[in-house]
Amino acid sequence: MDTGLRHTVLLQPRVWRPGSPEEAWSLKHTFGTDGVYISGGTLLRTQWESGAAAVPAHLIDLSAIGGISGISAAAGHMTIGALTLLAALRKDSSIALHFPLLTEAVRSIAAPSIRNLGTIGGNAVSSAGDAIPALLVYGAELAMYDGGRTTDVPIADWLTDGGSCPPSNRQSPPHQLLLQIKLPFARSGDSAKGDGGNGHPLPQPAKRFGAFHKIGRREAFTPSVVTAAVSGGLAKDGRIHGLRIAAGGGQTVPRRLTEAESVLEGKRPEPDALAALYEAVLAQYKPCGDSFADADYRRTTAANVIAASLWREAGGARVEEEASCC
Ligand SMILES: Cc1cc2nc3c(=O)[nH]c(=O)nc-3n(C[C@H](O)[C@H](O)[C@H](O)COP(=O)(O)OP(=O)(O)OC[C@H]3O[C@@H](n4cnc5c(N)ncnc54)[C@H](O)[C@@H]3O)c2cc1C
Structure with missing residues (x-):
């Protein structure tokens, strides 16, 4: 030895x-x-x-530590304690109802035996957990304790190196302890900031849509090559509003793809617009490669899965709306 x-x-x-x-x-x-x-x-x-x-x-x-496990609802948001087991989160009916992409993301993590031990806090703080893209599109906030006070930090801000390959010695901000994760409820067609989180005012959506995908090298119990989450609203005229897209996977620190979001904001999910979105994802997303999947493969996979999700989810929602309208 x-x-x-x-x-x-x-x-x-x-x-x-x-x-x-x-x-x-x-x-x-x-x-x-x-x-x-x-x-x-x-x-x-x-x-x-x-x-x-x-x-x-x-x-x-x-x-x-008491008080940092379990799931509860408060005015305007749901709170998930950092010590909440992935298994408990996956089974929670309120989370499934209000934040279904998170349920789907947690379902894709490891296997039941690991989810019975692993916590959502450990996943979020790892900076590479598969739940993070779902937390990003929902505008999650992390309640971080720094020895003096607890501060709610948007997860997108906390992941300061989002979209990058973490240096091998990456550490969370010194000593900070994650106590809770807060998920704001979507208000009818609006977010807490009065826009989609990207500066665009939101009209009342006729439909909301969302999808989470994890692409691995096998169907289940697999490390991620790409994880992607999309959510948004579709107005009565078929235009997308409040679009949020996040991607991660492998060792890449997940991030919102705000430039790609802007390309499709206010547009119908038609082939030209989706082709432009595809190019925008290729330009903005900079994943890390490893010996199993190089960076180009991961980038192309992310662009494919995001464009296909929007075609299926937003396009499908529009068809459904048109069918029910007259
Ligand atoms: C076989 C196997 C398969 C796996 N598959 C996946 C997968 O598919 N997808 C995936 O995302 N992960 C996977 N994982 C990794 C892991 O199970 C999950 O990321 C899990 O959510 C981590 O939670 P934990 O409580 O075990 O974290 P821990 O291992 O306890 O901690 C992880 C990190 O977070 C820090 N930390 C933990 N809690 C806090 C806190 N409250 N405040 C501040 N820092 C904290 C720790 O110091 C450590 O740096 C897998 C693991 C195994 C063993």
Whole structure:
């Protein structure tokens, strides 16, 4: 056995179980890079086993912190505790009703045994989780605790390097602890900012549409080559409004593709417009490649899946609307 491997196998991290965010943050502050927050441990474990990260000297187990697990509704939004298991999220009927792309995204993650341990918080904070594109199109906010106060940060802002390949030593902002994820309810044809999140005012949509797709190298239980989420509204005249598109997959930090959104905003999902959207995705999306799928393959796959989703979802919604109108 080589010395590095023996060291990893024999290393027994000390496990701490803080009972509050304050205590957890204080431990992290004390240990610095020698201490790591752990929720389900399913991602960390793969990193230790592959050698992508060293087993730390101190594990700060978040599972004893009260009040940051479970799903609830409040005025204007739903709240998902960071420790909520992926399995629980997948089965939640309110999430399925209001945020179906998130249900679909979680369904595509790993397998039941992993979803019974892994949390949505660990997925979001990893910066490469397959749930992130769905969180991006829903305008999710992360309630981050920094030792003094809790701040709600739009996930699109928190992913400051969205669309890039993370450097190998990427870390979340120092010591920050994710407590909750907040998902704003869509108001009839509007978002909290009075637009689609891209500066375009929204008329009342006749239909809302949305889709989430994960493309892997096999049908299920597979790492993602591309994950893409689209959502928007279709006005009575067949024009798309409030379009949101997000893509990620593999090690690429997911991002909103706002330039691609603008190309189709206010247009009908017709072949010319979709061809322009396809080119815009190719231009804006810059995924990382690896030995399984290079960057060009991932970029082309993203453009294909996004254009096809919009053709199917928005085009289909328009046909349905026309059929029911007269
Ligand atoms: C076999 C297998 C298959 C997998 N397949 C997929 C897949 O298809 N798609 C996918 O997205 N993932 C996949 N994963 C990775 C993983 O299961 C998920 O990303 C899971 O959601 C991670 O959650 P966790 O609670 O286990 O995170 P952990 O492993 O506990 O933590 C992950 C990271 O987040 C940090 N962290 C955790 N919680 C917090 C918090 N509250 N505040 C601040 N930092 C925090 C940790 O320090 C760590 O850096 C797979 C894992 C395995 C083992």
